[in-house]
Amino acid sequence: MAKIKGAIEVDVEKCKGCGVCIPACPTDVILLAKNVNGKGYHYAYMENPEACIGCVNCAIVCPDGVISVYKVKVA
Amino acid sequence: MSEIKLMKGNEAIAEAAILAGCDAYFGYPITPQSEVIEYLMVERPEDRTGMIVLQAESEIAAIHMVYGAAGAGKKVMTSSSSPGISLKQEGISYIAAAELPCLIVNVVRGGPGLGTIQPSQADYFQSTKGGGHGDYRLIVLAPASVQEMADFVEDSFKLAFKYRTPVMILSDGVIGQMMEKVIMPEQMPRLTDDEILERYGDWANTGKTKLRERNIITSLNLDSNVQEAHNIKLQAKYSQIEENEVRYEAINCNDAEYIIVAYGSSARVAQKSMAMARAKGIKVGIFRLISLFPFPKKEINALADRVKGFLAVEMSAGQMIEDVRLAVNGKVPAEHYGRYGGVIHSPEEVLASLENKIIGG
Amino acid sequence: MDIKDIIKPENLVYKRTELMTDKALSYCPGCGHGTAHNITMEVIEEMGIWEDTIGVAPVGCSVLAYEFMNIDMTQAAHGRAPAVATGIKRVWPDKFVFTYQGDGDLAAIGGNETIHACNRGENIVIIFINNGIYGMTGGQMAPTTLPGMKSSTSPYGRDISTMGHPLKMTELVAQLPGTYFVTRQAVHTPNAVRKAKKAIRKAFEIQKEKKGLAFIEIVSNCNSGWKMEPVDSNNWMVDNMFPYFPLGDIKVNGELVK
Numbered sequence: 228m229a230k231i232k233g234a235i236e237v238d239v240e241k242c243k244g245c246g247v248c249i250p251a252c253p254t255d256v257i258l259l260a261k262n263v264n265g266k267g268y269h270y271a272y273m274e275n276p277e278a279c280i281g282c283v284n285c286a287i288v289c290p291d292g293v294i295s296v297y298k299v300k301v302a
Numbered sequence: 303m304s305e306i307k308l309m310k311g312n313e314a315i316a317e318a319a320i321l322a323g324c325d326a327y328f329g330y331p332i333t334p335q336s337e338v339i340e341y342l343m344v345e346r347p348e349d350r351t352g353m354i355v356l357q358a359e360s361e362i363a364a365i366h367m368v369y370g371a372a373g374a375g376k377k378v379m380t381s382s383s384s385p386g387i388s389l390k391q392e393g394i395s396y397i398a399a400a401e402l403p404c405l406i407v408n409v410v411r412g413g414p415g416l417g418t419i420q421p422s423q424a425d426y427f428q429s430t431k432g433g434g435h436g437d438y439r440l441i442v443l444a445p446a447s448v449q450e451m452a453d454f455v456e457d458s459f460k461l462a463f464k465y466r467t468p469v470m471i472l473s474d475g476v477i478g479q480m481m482e483k484v485i486m487p488e489q490m491p492r493l494t495d496d497e498i499l500e501r502y503g504d505w506a507n508t509g510k511t512k513l514r515e516r517n518i519i520t521s522l523n524l525d526s527n528v529q530e531a532h533n534i535k536l537q538a539k540y541s542q543i544e545e546n547e548v549r550y551e552a553i554n555c556n557d558a559e560y561i562i563v564a565y566g567s568s569a570r571v572a573q574k575s576m577a578m579a580r581a582k583g584i585k586v587g588i589f590r591l592i593s594l595f596p597f598p599k600k601e602i603n604a605l606a607d608r609v610k611g612f613l614a615v616e617m618s619a620g621q622m623i624e625d626v627r628l629a630v631n632g633k634v635p636a637e638h639y640g641r642y643g644g645v646i647h648s649p650e651e652v653l654a655s656l657e658n659k660i661i662g663g
Numbered sequence: 664m665d666i667k668d669i670i671k672p673e674n675l676v677y678k679r680t681e682l683m684t685d686k687a688l689s690y691c692p693g694c695g696h697g698t699a700h701n702i703t704m705e706v707i708e709e710m711g712i713w714e715d716t717i718g719v720a721p722v723g724c725s726v727l728a729y730e731f732m733n734i735d736m737t738q739a740a741h742g743r744a745p746a747v748a749t750g751i752k753r754v755w756p757d758k759f760v761f762t763y764q765g766d767g768d769l770a771a772i773g774g775n776e777t778i779h780a781c782n783r784g785e786n787i788v789i790i791f792i793n794n795g796i797y798g799m800t801g802g803q804m805a806p807t808t809l810p811g812m813k814s815s816t817s818p819y820g821r822d823i824s825t826m827g828h829p830l831k832m833t834e835l836v837a838q839l840p841g842t843y844f845v846t847r848q849a850v851h852t853p854n855a856v857r858k859a860k861k862a863i864r865k866a867f868e869i870q871k872e873k874k875g876l877a878f879i880e881i882v883s884n885c886n887s888g889w890k891m892e893p894v895d896s897n898n899w900m901v902d903n904m905f906p907y908f909p910l911g912d913i914k915v916n917g918e919l920v921k
Contacts, residue, residue, distance in 0.1 A: 233676075234669040245693030245886075251853050266690065275668055283677040284853035290697030291688050297670045297761030300717040326754050358746065359779035366743035366776070366835045370750025374717065378754070396740050507735040507751065509715045509758060518729045520720075520738035597769045 229300045233281020237271050238293040244268035248285035250296065252276040257285055304486045311451040311477040311524065312337035314484050315381065315407055318455035320347045323490040324405075325376035326354040329387060334475040335409035338381045338660035347640055351368035351492050361386040365393030365406075365483040372402040373519035375498045375506030377459055381407035382473075384425050385416060387433075394468055395434030398536070399521030403462035405455065406440070407471045409478035412644035421475030422646025425567060426621035429472050437533055439540045441469040441547065442594040444565040449483035450592075456487060461547065465539055472594060474617065476581040476646065494498035510582030549592035550601060554580075561605055562652070564615040564628050565591040568640065570587075572615050574649035584654065594622070612661035613638040615652055617645075635660055680704045682713055684733045689724075691798075693893020696882030698850040699792055702860040703763070706867055708757035716759040717751050719744045721773075723765035724798040743774020751895075759870055760790035767797050770806040770832040777836065784841025784875040788866040791832065791878065794885040795904060799817055802888035806830040807909055809895045809907055814888070829907060833880040837914040843875030845914035849882045851897040861914075875917065882908050 230259060235256070249257050250269050257272035258263060271294070281298030309317065316338045328338045339357060347353035358364035362556060371378040382390060382494045387408045397404055398517045404639045408429065412422035439462050445451045451473060458469040493501070499508055510516040523529035554576065555561060569590040579586040587609075589602065607610070611634050614623035623638035630636045640656035641647040690696045707713050712732050720728040722741035727737035730749035739747040744762035752760040769777050769791050780787065796814055797803040804814040804821060807829050811820040821829075837845040844866055848859035859881055866877030882904050886896035912920050 232664050232669055234666045236670055241687050242736050243692035247693050247851075247893055247897065250894060268904060270709055273666075278911050281669075284852075286677045287701075287856045288698060288850070288853055290690060290692075290694055290701075292683060292697065292701050295676040295678040296675045296676050299664070326750070328750060356749070356753060357805055358749075360672070362743065362745040363749075363776050366740060366746035367750030367753070369743075370719070370737060370747035371754040372750075374751045374758075378750070392740055393743070418727075488861065507717045507737050508699055508755070509713075510733070510735045516733055517735045518738070519736070520729060522726060524734050563846065593844040623709055 229299060229302055231280050232301050233279035233296060233298045234276060235273060235279060235285060236295045236297070239264050239270045241293045242270035243270060243291055243292055244270055245290065247288050247290065251286055251288045253282060253284065264268070268290045304394055304488065306483050308483050309448060310337055310481050311448045311473060312409060312479070313341045314448045314452040315455060315471070316341035317486060318349055318452040319379060320345065320353055321487050321489050322456040322459055323377060324353055324379055324459070324490040325492055326355050326356070326365040326378045327380065328358050328371070328372050328378065329362050330358050330361045330382065332386045334411055334421070335381050335407065336479050338369065338407065341442065350436065351489070352444070353492065360387040362604045363388040368404050369393050369402065369466055372397060372404040373400065373507050374511045376504035377493070377616065379405035379407065381409065383411045384413050384422070385408045387425065387428065387660050392433035394440070395436055395438060396521050397468045398438035398440065399436060400519050402468070403459070403466050403518070403660070404468050405458045405462060405471065406468055407473065410472065410474040410532045411441045412642065416614050418644035419475065421567060421646060422641070422642060422644055423474055423568060424618040424621065424642055425615045426594065426616065426618060427571060429470055430597070433526045440466060441465070441543060442472050443469065444472045444591060444594050445592060446566050447475055448453040448477065448480065448484045449481045449607065451477060452484050452486055456490070465543055472566070473564050482487040482534050484590060510638065517525070544596040547593060548596045548598045550598045551589070551592060553588040553590060555605065556589035557585055557587060559585040560656060561587050561589050561609050561612045562589065562615050563602065563612055563622070565594060565622070567646065568615045568617055571647060571649055571650055575652040575656070576651060578653050584661065597625045597629070599629040602626060603631060604634040606630045610634055613656045613660050616640045617647070620641050637650050667682060682708045682733050684731055684865045687732050689727050689729055691887045693883065693886050693896065694773065694886065695794070695850045698856060699790065699859070699883065700731055700883050702850070702856060702865055703790060705859060706863045707734065707857065709864070710867055712867070715757070715803055716761070718753070719748045719760070719762040721762070721764040721768040723768045725763055725792065726799070728763050729829060735867050739782065741769070742768050742888060744768065744773065745776040745785070749780055749785050752785060752787050759787050759867060761790060764792070765798070766791070766793045766795065766805045766807040768896070769837055770830050778831065778839070781836040781878065782825070782839045782841045782878050784843070786870055786873050789876065789878045790863065791880045792883050793880055793908060794883045796885045796888035798885045810902060825830055825912060831844070831908070831914060833878065835880050837919060840865045841876055842878040842914055843917045844869050846912045847880040847908060847910050849910055851884065851900060880908070
């Protein structure tokens with residue numbers, strides 16, 4: 228059975244660190260970084276990338292549209 | 303050659319709008335200008351030219367419909383009377399700020415407040431000095447006959463699009479309600495969608511194609527330096543209008559010793575006063591304002607070098623007189639006369655005032 | 664598998680629509696406005712109608728919507744967006760026209776314009792963001808502020824005996840024969856976003872078919888105005904706003920639901 232592997236790419240400088248993506252993720256991939264971006268926001272990042280299934284939930288609830296989602300089928 | 307018709311001033315405006323190829327009229331009934339929308343509704347211009355007529359829920363909504371449609375590159379208008387024009391001031395300020403072309407007709411009645419439905423010229427300040435908030439001007443044309451009610455419609459649209467600015471026809475209850483013969487212009491076709499895209503596609507909201515950046519119609523500039531620059535641009539436009547678009551009619555001014563300055567129906571009354579004065583050997587001329595903004599400052603200032611005095615006649619407590627005095631600049635006496643609150647002065651009253659305030663004074 | 668092998672252009676499944684400009688949104692972190700903007704633009708992109716769409720921005724937090732939506736837009740005076748949209752739609756009946764308004768704009772100062780555009784059945788889409796407060800001016804009471812809810816002009820909580828009741832504008836306009844589709848949505852969870860987007864798509868399809876006015880309320884948060892963390896404000900919205908403003912379709916195909 229093919230397995231789905233996903234990954235997200237966060238536009239770090241545009242992320243406002245609101246954290247709305249965190250509860251939206253069904254596999255607990257995302258956390259806010261301890262570091263801040265140029266505007267002082269703790270941006271979102273993949274703390275647990277192995278678990279990402281590329282479901283796009285985080286991206287569609289992101290008010291600032293800063294998350295791009297990628298997905299591959301792994302045989 | 304068009305046939306001669308007998309029409310009310312308000313009807314002439316409405317018919318002229320159809321003939322000018324106007325795309326839409328948005329309005330709200332108010333006396334003494336309701337005939338404009340009534341005429342349009344009877345005439346069904348949608349069948350004649352495709353012109354849209356919509357009775358809005360308020361004067362406020364009507365002017366904002368005009369704002370929307372003007373911003374979309376169309377030739378649009380509204381009309382009202384004094385209290386309704388007060389309601390429209392918000393939208394007029396936005397239209398001026400966003401540099402949109404449109405025609406606004408004010409068939410003035412007596413105020414302040416709900417006032418009276420009788421004619422008045424007490425909206426001069428409101429029309430020529432801004433009316434709404436901010437530094438802006440309207441081009442204001444004042445017809446003195448039913449024929450001019452008709453003629454000024456296309457003129458106004460030409461000015462509105464030339465300068466991308468709102469133009470007001472400032473009429474009054476006399477001109478709006480009275481019937482006179484009028485010769486209508488030929489039907490002009492409405493612009494096609496392609497013509498609109500070609501002419502106004504660089505600024506109007508017509509849909510963002512791949513060929514251009516998006517067009518934004520707005521009056522918001524959060525950066526005060528940008529807002530100041532926008533104001534400077536507007537002021538430059540108004541200066542250009544003052545330079546190019548002054549309109550007036552000088553009647554018997556060449557040999558005149560005294561000048562009556564008047565516009566609209568007051569200029570009609572003054573014609574009789576002038577005739578009576580000349581019969582008595584007093585050399586009176588009339589300087590009839592057609593454009594109230596731009597105001598013919600230079601022309602009146604030049605006249606002041608060779609006449610003995612000016613009488614500003616207007617159906618108000620004295621509004622236009624302030625511009626006349628600024629133009630005369632103290633060279634000779636300039637006084638005001640006018641009945642107001644819906645009362646129309648008689649030729650005799652005007653002449654008596656001239657004799658008492660200027661000649662006798 | 665390495666992340667670098669996943670993050671490749673051919674594997675892209677979602678990114679922000681190009682109908683949103685590159686400008687950083689002026690909204691506070693976590694504000695639902697951004698999400699509502701995104702899905703509106705996604706619908707316009709998916710329908711392929713951006714060259715024929717004109718948007719009308721309000722006064723309020725979303726006054727700058729025209730900076731973010733990469734289409735032709737007109738910024739309307741406070742509350743007048745439905746009249747402005749009427750003007751545009753009447754002279755360009757084949758264009759798609761929508762307004763995007765907040766609660767102060769649509770339900771307070773623009774109540775009359777809203778009701779009459781709905782009643783005339785103007786063939787436009789109205790998107791109404793209701794967060795129960797005036798965000799832009801600094802958290803004053805809105806017509807939709809809940810009973811007892813604190814704002815800078817109801818500092819002890821909204822007292823309905825003197826300040827009136829929260830206005831259910833969406834139920835109100837559903838009563839008017841000119842509205843064809845009236846719904847209340849939210850954008851705080853992935854499922855809510857998907858449903859809201861479907862509703863917006865339906866609204867634009869209705870406009871395409873010239874069936875009448877489609878009115879979409881989006882109950883949203885205002886974490887700054889409510890003085891909460893973004894995620895907390897979404898939870899507060901679920902617990903407090905949704906009971907008063909329940910989600911779901913109110914009118915479908917011109918018929919009231921139930």
